[in-house]
Amino acid sequence: MVLNLISNPPPWPGDARCAVAFTFDMDAESLLHLYHREAAPGLIGTSATLRYGPRIAVPRLVEIARHTGIKLTGYVPGWCVETYPDAIAGLVEGGHEIGHHGWLHEKPNTLSREDEERVLLRGIEAIEAATGTRPRGYRAPSYAMSEHTLDLLVEHGFSYDSSLVGDDVPYLVSGARGRLVELPSDYALDDWPQYVHMKEFGCTMPIRSPERALEVFRAEFDAAWTHGGLWVSIFHPFVSGRLARAEALLGLIAYMQEKGGVWFATMAEIAEHIEGLVETGQWHPREERLPFWREPVAPLVTPRES
Numbered sequence: 358m359v360l361n362l363i364s365n366p367p368p369w370p371g372d373a374r375c376a377v378a379f380t381f382d383m384d385a386e387s388l389l390h391l392y393h394r395e396a397a398p399g400l401i402g403t404s405a406t407l408r409y410g411p412r413i414a415v416p417r418l419v420e421i422a423r424h425t426g427i428k429l430t431g432y433v434p435g436w437c438v439e440t441y442p443d444a445i446a447g448l449v450e451g452g453h454e455i456g457h458h459g460w461l462h463e464k465p466n467t468l469s470r471e472d473e474e475r476v477l478l479r480g481i482e483a484i485e486a487a488t489g490t491r492p493r494g495y496r497a498p499s500y501a502m503s504e505h506t507l508d509l510l511v512e513h514g515f516s517y518d519s520s521l522v523g524d525d526v527p528y529l530v531s532g533a534r535g536r537l538v539e540l541p542s543d544y545a546l547d548d549w550p551q552y553v554h555m556k557e558f559g560c561t562m563p564i565r566s567p568e569r570a571l572e573v574f575r576a577e578f579d580a581a582w583t584h585g586g587l588w589v590s591i592f593h594p595f596v597s598g599r600l601a602r603a604e605a606l607l608g609l610i611a612y613m614q615e616k617g618g619v620w621f622a623t624m625a626e627i628a629e630h631i632e633g634l635v636e637t638g639q640w641h642p643r644e645e646r647l648p649f650w651r652e653p654v655a656p657l658v659t660p661r662e663s
């Protein structure tokens with residue numbers, strides 16, 4: 358008998374063993390313009406690497422999703438929504454979800470509350486203009502949620518957040534203005550540590566083969582399947598949409614579909630399911646209040662400089 362390692366998994370639709378959401382953060386060149394503002398126009402090689410995302414990888418991922426019958430969730434900075442309308446149109450036509458991911462990939466915890474709200478509103482405007490609907494979900498660029506993010510998301514009508522990695526199943530995060538569903542993932546399901554080798558962003562690890570990367574992603578899936586968890590990829594089109602990796606992705610989806618008992622959904626669908634369970638009292642998720650700490654912890658002693 359298997360020892361269940363998740364103490365309170367939610368009931369998934371259709372008695373599925375786990376929920377799976379393929380999510381992609383389409384950052385394109387936002388990172389380049391944010392971190393190398395003056396030099397960016399001259400960094401054509403880096404631009405070409407990043408533009409591979411909206412130009413080549415997104416249409417490829419849309420085709421993979423159509424072929425396998427799954428829906429994707431893309432988190433897209435507002436500037437990228439406006440700069441690459443064809444990629445966004447392809448996602449929208451395919452019935453995929455577009456979530457909020459800042460304006461130019463700014464880290465929220467480096468902004469004032471006013472600036473964070475300005476970024477949030479401008480991103481909503483861009484997504485609404487391109488898709489016809491307001492985004493329901495948000496993922497903080499670089500996992501960098503601020504102490505104001507949750508309150509701003511509640512104030513501006515979001516239904517879920519996917520910036521934190523604090524559990525294996527959905528949970529609730531509450532703040533001064535209300536609460537939201539949190540749909541967590543983990544850095545193990547991010548493709549940057551596996552594949553990205555770009556000195557411009559301080560990532561110069563050896564590149565793993567798709568088979569090695571898939572071992573990590575598949576192990577997370579098998580565990581979610583066994584224990585009733587949630588599997589949320591944090592992939593990037595310019596990374597996982599490259600040819601051999603896209604092939605491996607097809608293999609991963611086939612593996613999941615053959616195993617069976619998987620609920621493939623968009624993040625908005627998962628959030629809606631969880632909200633329904635909470636409202637009807639069918640499931641009681643864990644709830645955490647943000648921010649965790651209001652001020653620094655006073656040290657008992659002062660360590661020497663080493």
Ligand SMILES: [Zn+2]
Pocket residue numbers: 382383384458462498499
């Ligand atoms: Zn991003």
